[in-house]
Amino acid sequence: MSFQDLKLIEPILKALKHEGYTTPTPIQEQSIPIILNRKDLLGCAQTGTGKTAAFAIPILQILHADKVQNPTSKAIKTLILTPTRELAIQIDESFAAYGRHTGLKHLVIFGGVSQHHQVEALKRGIDILVATPGRLLDLVQQKFVHLDQIKILVLDEADRMLDMGFVNDVRKVIAKLPFKRQTLFFSATMPKEIQALADSILNSPEKVEVAPVSSTADTINQSIFFVEKNDKKALLNHILKDKNIATALVFTRTKHGADKVVKDLIKVGITSEAIHGNKSQNARQRALTNFKNRSTRVLVATDIAARGIDIDELTHVINYELPNVPETYVHRIGRTGRAGASGIALSFCDSDEGEFLYDIHKLIGKVIPVDDSHPYPMKAPHLGPAPKGSSPKKGGGGGGPRGGGASAGRGGAKKHGEFRSRARRD
Structure with a gap:
């Protein structure tokens, strides 16, 4: 299978070609059609499987279509929550790479640095926000971030959220989102607490499981x-x-x-x-x-x-x-x-x-x-x-x-x- 077989739009195919991507990984092959059909997804996949592209590519396609219908909107449409600054930055870089020809605006926010540049970008309007929970809640409280028009929520590395004590912050964020939305939930492992969180926020999700954590790549x-x-x-x-x-x-x-x-x-x-x-x-x-x-x-x-x-x-x-x-x-x-x-x-x-x-x-x-x-x-x-x-x-x-x-x-x-x-x- 090629990326063309997944019915992706030309701006994204052009970006993927620039990145040297021709064949989707198993999680991309399974997840992209589900997300494009606007269904909730529960993904269990270890690191290195191509997980970020599995959700970034279809999100860009969905938002690109919506942007054509409503080109003047400055509201945040997609929120990606992730536990660490490094991962947040890399996810944002992925959106930049795959979405370079879509005209969509994205921003990454995290703590430990001045919020000035982040706030200025938010004021100009963005489509996709990648965030760590603490800085996000801080900016929501200051009324610099508004989550009332979020259409897609991605919760990435959910098990690491649990390890780092962020689950309560995640629940606070979710409480501020529209009830009607598409939710994509990814975790390398599925302990009871993470499964309970998934059950509480997903609506009849499709499940994709690739390379469980107990396995190491043969390569x-x-x-x-x-x-x-x-x-x-x-x-x-x-x-x-x-x-x-x-x-x-x-x-x-x-x-x-x-x-x-x-x-x-x-x-x-x-x-x-x-x-x-x-x-x-x-x-x-x-x-x-x-x-x-x-x-x-x-x-x-x-x-x-x-x-x-x-x-x-x-x-x-x-x-x-x-x-x-x-x-x-x-x-x-x-x-x-x-x-x-x-x-x-x-x-x-x-x-x-x-x-x-x-x-x-x-x-x-x-x-x-x-x-x-x-x-x-x-x-x-x-x-x-x-x-x-x-x-x-x-x-x-x-x-x-x-x-x-x-x-x-x-x-x-x-x-x-x-x-x-x-x-x-x-």
Whole structure:
């Protein structure tokens, strides 16, 4: 199927051609006709599936048709709510790219910066507003934003809204919207609280489910490096000596850890910046821009700050520290291998992280191959039984106690039950 088969208008097809898009991803193929038919949609899709285009493209087509009938209206017609500033900015960039020939006006608003330019743009009139909940409610209270003529609501990354404590703010926003509207609800996971929220705001929705969170894309080549905690810095430097790694997104569990990795990389002459919650909005956006244009080679991120980062042709994700929530592993490595492209995910596992790796193996239903060809190999900790029917790729050692690449966790390695889970700290 091509985008032409989805009955898209010429201005949008022209923009998609400019972006190099020819074939829709599965979520785009399924979602675009539903949205064009003005139906509510419940989408369960992990990051990297092309989700933003799945709702942005049909929204632009709907609003373009409405604009022809009512060209003078300055009222906001579509509201996209999203949890983080970075994701809001990237969604707005997507609307700019796909809607470049439609004449529709869009704006992104978020906290942490002066509201002056945002307010001035609102006064001039916009069709599409992308917003984080806090700044939106603030501007609504100041009467700079009016939501009484919203025709389409998009709630994106709903599970992250829950994680970050925004659900009450989301409910406050929804209470200010017209009852009669089209609602599009997207979430990578569907815990009970998120399902309850969806049930309360959707009207007979069509459901689209693509690549559940328990799966990792087959296009991502995954490897585990067993390494002592004190050797991780040296191992990262060793890996980055490969000049074929033009850019790499490195994950840590904590803000302090991200800053420390950046400091260590700069010492050895590797350009790097950190992105996390303690950084100002300007610093975060500058780091992201520098990484996108490749003036910074390595971006070191924590999970909340990195959610929604969308970098074209990102080939490498490196888990400097394994996440203590297994679903987070899937989200992290989904930064590469996006929309069918290939990617490489390298993960460091020290003697305190065996339980985290065991939980990841359980979730994804396979054993990640071990790479023990590096200068700092460590005996593999005991990870518990490997998932049924799974086996490492040829040439790679297994992540379980019988893995071929690294020896089992005897001779001093801790048993699975002795590892202690760490609380989420960022």
